[in-house]
Amino acid sequence: MAACFILSPLSPYTKYSEHELVALLLRQNEQAFSYLYDNYSPALFGIINQIIPEKELATDVMQDVFINIWRKIASYDAAKGRLFTWMLNIARNAAIDKIRSRPYQDSLKNQPLPENVNTNTPNSVVNADINDVGLKKLINKLKEEYRVVIDLSYFQGFTHEEISKLLGIPLGTVKTRIRSALMQLRTLI
Amino acid sequence: MNIQEYISSGIVESYVLGLASPEERAEFEQMCGQYPELVEARNNFELALELHARTSTARPSQEVKEKIWSAIQQTSSTPKIVTMEPTASRSTGLRWVAAASVILFIVAGYFAFHFYNENAQLKNSNKNLETKINSMDSVLGTMADHDKLMSDPNMTVVNMVGMQKGSPSSASVYWDSTSANVYLIVKNMPKLPSDKQYQLWALINNKPVDLGLFDAPKDNKIMLRMKNTEKADAFAITVENKGNTGGPNLNQLQSMGKAKL
Numbered sequence: 044m045a046a047c048f049i050l051s052p053l054s055p056y057t058k059y060s061e062h063e064l065v066a067l068l069l070r071q072n073e074q075a076f077s078y079l080y081d082n083y084s085p086a087l088f089g090i091i092n093q094i095i096p097e098k099e100l101a102t103d104v105m106q107d108v109f110i111n112i113w114r115k116i117a118s119y120d121a122a123k124g125r126l127f128t129w130m131l132n133i134a135r136n137a138a139i140d141k142i143r144s145r146p147y148q149d150s151l152k153n154q155p156l157p158e159n160v161n162t163n164t165p166n167s168v169v170n171a172d173i174n175d176v177g178l179k180k181l182i183n184k185l186k187e188e189y190r191v192v193i194d195l196s197y198f199q200g201f202t203h204e205e206i207s208k209l210l211g212i213p214l215g216t217v218k219t220r221i222r223s224a225l226m227q228l229r230t231l232i
Numbered sequence: 233m234n235i236q237e238y239i240s241s242g243i244v245e246s247y248v249l250g251l252a253s254p255e256e257r258a259e260f261e262q263m264c265g266q267y268p269e270l271v272e273a274r275n276n277f278e279l280a281l282e283l284h285a286r287t288s289t290a291r292p293s294q295e296v297k298e299k300i301w302s303a304i305q306q307t308s309s310t311p312k313i314v315t316m317e318p319t320a321s322r323s324t325g326l327r328w329v330a331a332a333s334v335i336l337f338i339v340a341g342y343f344a345f346h347f348y349n350e351n352a353q354l355k356n357s358n359k360n361l362e363t364k365i366n367s368m369d370s371v372l373g374t375m376a377d378h379d380k381l382m383s384d385p386n387m388t389v390v391n392m393v394g395m396q397k398g399s400p401s402s403a404s405v406y407w408d409s410t411s412a413n414v415y416l417i418v419k420n421m422p423k424l425p426s427d428k429q430y431q432l433w434a435l436i437n438n439k440p441v442d443l444g445l446f447d448a449p450k451d452n453k454i455m456l457r458m459k460n461t462e463k464a465d466a467f468a469i470t471v472e473n474k475g476n477t478g479g480p481n482l483n484q485l486q487s488m489g490k491a492k493l
Binding site for chain 1: 246282
């Protein structure tokens with residue numbers, strides 16, 4: 044119930060605790076879906092859109108994410124974490140799957156490639172609106188070399204090995220940097 | 233490593249953000265079962281993360297919401313999601329069973345067809361073998377008869393040689409002087425016009441005695457049972473009109489052999 048108190052000031056619409064919401068979703072309650080969408084779609088769309096800049100495609104992915112949440116709610120285990128964390132990971136994974144998919148990769152080839160993530164790219168200027176909100180805003184507060192590894196791993200889904208190759212730094216350094224980045228994040232949050 | 237070090241190692245953030253490896257996740261979950269302070273640290277980070285994520289200013293439309301709801305309505309005609317997981321896995325199992333039984337059915341069908349065919353083939357070749365054995369049997373019987381005749385000490389063998397120039401007709405008469413049985417083994421007798429027949433004669437005191445008419449056998453070396461005679465000085469084969477009842481046409485003497493040396 045503590046979660047309920049903390050959440051309450053965040054959203055004026057909050058009527059349910061996570062526990063209650065999950066119970067209602069399990070019963071396939073339409074009101075529960077409505078509540079879920081109204082309360083979580085901005086945050087979930089936010090994370091998806093930070094990974095997929097194209098709004099229309101991001102919206103498509105978000106639809107799939109909500110359908111998946113609805114279908115998989117029985118596999119949510121409250122002992123392993125909060126409902127929001129679970130949904131956030133579903134959204135992030137779906138978005139990363141999309142940008143790493145063949146059709147998406149092919150569509151990128153027809154456009155000028157965004158410049159290296161190391162630099163402040165025109166892309167990031169264009170997407171200033173999504174970079175200044177949500178998790179991206181938090182990540183952007185990190186030290187540059189940390190921001191880069193978190194961006195690559197969290198927002199683009201690269202493995203440590205892939206990041207090592209991309210940045211031309213040893214695998215051990217990648218691991219250390221990500222660890223340090225996460226420790227810094229802890230102090231920022 | 234004590235629990236505080238573990239908590240501040242970045243593992244909490246790594247776990248919550250979904251960046252931890254499966255091994256790290258398993259370890260973290262196990263540690264959560266032991267250390268309430270780890271759960272508390274995780275919960276704090278989750279809440280802070282949620283707070284940040286919810287600063288998103290995006291406002292997905294009501295239209296999208298309706299679209300999702302109708303998609304959900306369409307796909308979930310089953311009564312309860314809760315029961316979906318087990319039934320889903322059970323139906324996956326059933327699907328496998330169904331697939332397996334279809335494969336089994338096809339395989340069984342194939343074998344049934346294959347064995348049916350094979351059986352038909354075997355029956356056929358069995359029949360062929362039977363026919364072959366029967367004909368072999370008769371050949372063997374003939375040969376055994378030959379052998380019996382030839383090895384009979386009472387048997388007199390008279391080789392008849394061709395009397396006509398250029399016609400290699402030859403035959404042997406097996407004559408049992410005690411039982412008076414006469415057998416003719418044709419070695420090589422040319423085929424005759426359809427109105428002609430061969431006739432075997434026994435010459436007794438220079439008088440020809442009819443021992444029977446016969447056609448040129450299809451297969452040479454065939455043994456023919458002829459009329460009995462107790463006496464014979466020689467044997468002769470002539471060509472006669474079919475069904476001849478008169479005497480021998482000695483102009484047409486084909487083969488001849490003396491019975492006694």
